Amino acid sequence: MLHQSLFHTFLLSLLLIGTVMSCATNPATGERQLALMSPEQEIAMGQQAHAEILKAMEALDNPGLQRYVNDIGQRLAASSERPELPWTFTVLDDPVVNAFALPGGYIYITRGLLTYLTSEAELAGVLGHEIGHVTARHSVEQMSQTTLGSLGLGIGILLYPELQELGRAAQQGMQLLFLKFSRDDEREADRLGLRYMTDLQYAPQKLTDVMDVLAAVSQAQDQEKMPGWLATHPAPEERRELIVQTIRSENLQPQNPIVNQNEYLQHIDGLIFGSDPRDGYFVESRFYHPDLQWRMEFPEGWQTTNQRDVVGALSPSRDAAMVLGLTRSRTVDEAALQFRQQKGLSFGPLQAIQVSGASGVLLPFRAQTDPGIMDGLAAFLSYQGKVYQVMGYSMAARWAAYRPQVLQTFESFQPITDKDILSIQPLRITVTKLPQSMSLSAFVERRSSPVPVSRLAMINQVEPQETLAKGTPIKRVDGQLPPGARNEIIF
Numbered sequence: 001m002l003h004q005s006l007f008h009t010f011l012l013s014l015l016l017i018g019t020v021m022s023c024a025t026n027p028a029t030g031e032r033q034l035a036l037m038s039p040e041q042e043i044a045m046g047q048q049a050h051a052e053i054l055k056a057m058e059a060l061d062n063p064g065l066q067r068y069v070n071d072i073g074q075r076l077a078a079s080s081e082r083p084e085l086p087w088t089f090t091v092l093d094d095p096v097v098n099a100f101a102l103p104g105g106y107i108y109i110t111r112g113l114l115t116y117l118t119s120e121a122e123l124a125g126v127l128g129h130e131i132g133h134v135t136a137r138h139s140v141e142q143m144s145q146t147t148l149g150s151l152g153l154g155i156g157i158l159l160y161p162e163l164q165e166l167g168r169a170a171q172q173g174m175q176l177l178f179l180k181f182s183r184d185d186e187r188e189a190d191r192l193g194l195r196y197m198t199d200l201q202y203a204p205q206k207l208t209d210v211m212d213v214l215a216a217v218s219q220a221q222d223q224e225k226m227p228g229w230l231a232t233h234p235a236p237e238e239r240r241e242l243i244v245q246t247i248r249s250e251n252l253q254p255q256n257p258i259v260n261q262n263e264y265l266q267h268i269d270g271l272i273f274g275s276d277p278r279d280g281y282f283v284e285s286r287f288y289h290p291d292l293q294w295r296m297e298f299p300e301g302w303q304t305t306n307q308r309d310v311v312g313a314l315s316p317s318r319d320a321a322m323v324l325g326l327t328r329s330r331t332v333d334e335a336a337l338q339f340r341q342q343k344g345l346s347f348g349p350l351q352a353i354q355v356s357g358a359s360g361v362l363l364p365f366r367a368q369t370d371p372g373i374m375d376g377l378a379a380f381l382s383y384q385g386k387v388y389q390v391m392g393y394s395m396a397a398r399w400a401a402y403r404p405q406v407l408q409t410f411e412s413f414q415p416i417t418d419k420d421i422l423s424i425q426p427l428r429i430t431v432t433k434l435p436q437s438m439s440l441s442a443f444v445e446r447r448s449s450p451v452p453v454s455r456l457a458m459i460n461q462v463e464p465q466e467t468l469a470k471g472t473p474i475k476r477v478d479g480q481l482p483p484g485a486r487n488e489i490i491f
Ligand SMILES: [Zn+2]
Pocket: 129, 130, 133, 181, 186, 189, 232, 233
């Protein structure tokens, strides 16, 4: 979601991508390179990548929840085969349902995944699984090929590497989460995770509940659009079966199995649900950024996306694209100068542009690409002390048709003055107890809910019509999104 701290991720260095690559299986020999590393090398590699991830993703600002997750993680890791690693467990402020691990003991879980869990035992299952990848020294076998197309940024960016600058940040941020392990490694991580959680007396069956909720999420989500844990950890249904078998065959049955539903729910009470509209949201083709206090209107019918670092739009026939992001420059001239230094591009003359509340410069550019010549227009706009870069481009043959639309989009940039929009708040999870025996559907009928009952049922891991006992703790979602706002992650 377009953030205040935007271009951080642009610096997401090749180092990190290099790191990720270097722990991949060597295609020539099939050897697992990670397994050949010394623990010191492994830790150093993880440490570097960890710093990059925290620059790119942001840890959730909730010390109590971070401490809770870290404590559980530390106890699980202490009972693992590699207690000496510098284990860290971090909740990321990301609505995507995901968890992942880096070599050296760096484990991450998103607030998106925490939304769907209902107990400490489930959390322990997820953390245990990720710990398993580290202790078994699994290597990344493949990184799934995310195309910019699947992120909605489109073909144009793919065509020309130099133009990837803006799109790539979003892509890199995502790719980190797409470290795929082999199916065997997944099974092994499940088996190890089960063992670690059972060692701490957590009910191992709760890992099957995690699989069930992930299966439900995968059905509900447009996977192509929002891949997360589901992309990296395929087939929860199949894994569920193996988990059940493992629990039986290894006789994993703690004497007094711990679930700790209440403790868990207390810690996620108040958690943001879905994407935070303060980081920008779309209502149809209009984009609003309450924190940055501006709005912009993209052409109707274009496919739009609000990624962490960029806002992108793709023409209906996918032959033109627009990308907007924050630059690190202090002035528009400095930003334009930077842009001009890109190799392989030629430029037209700079022109001044004045839009409501912002002034800047326009810079036409032309790029020689493999499929042919591409034309585009970049605008650098200065607004409230920040400099934005917006680009639009298409193949040269189509540019005459697209240029007016691109220009019109630039010119639609304007301050937000509506107080309701400026003060908009995200939806939040509230934990409450059912006042009497009833179904979730009946509960929702009594009070309005900003999310459908089907989704509430999913985050509570119950059926909408199922009768729940009086006093059952449930998560409800409170708040109100702006009318028509698209919550990209959740709906
Ligand atoms: Zn895994």
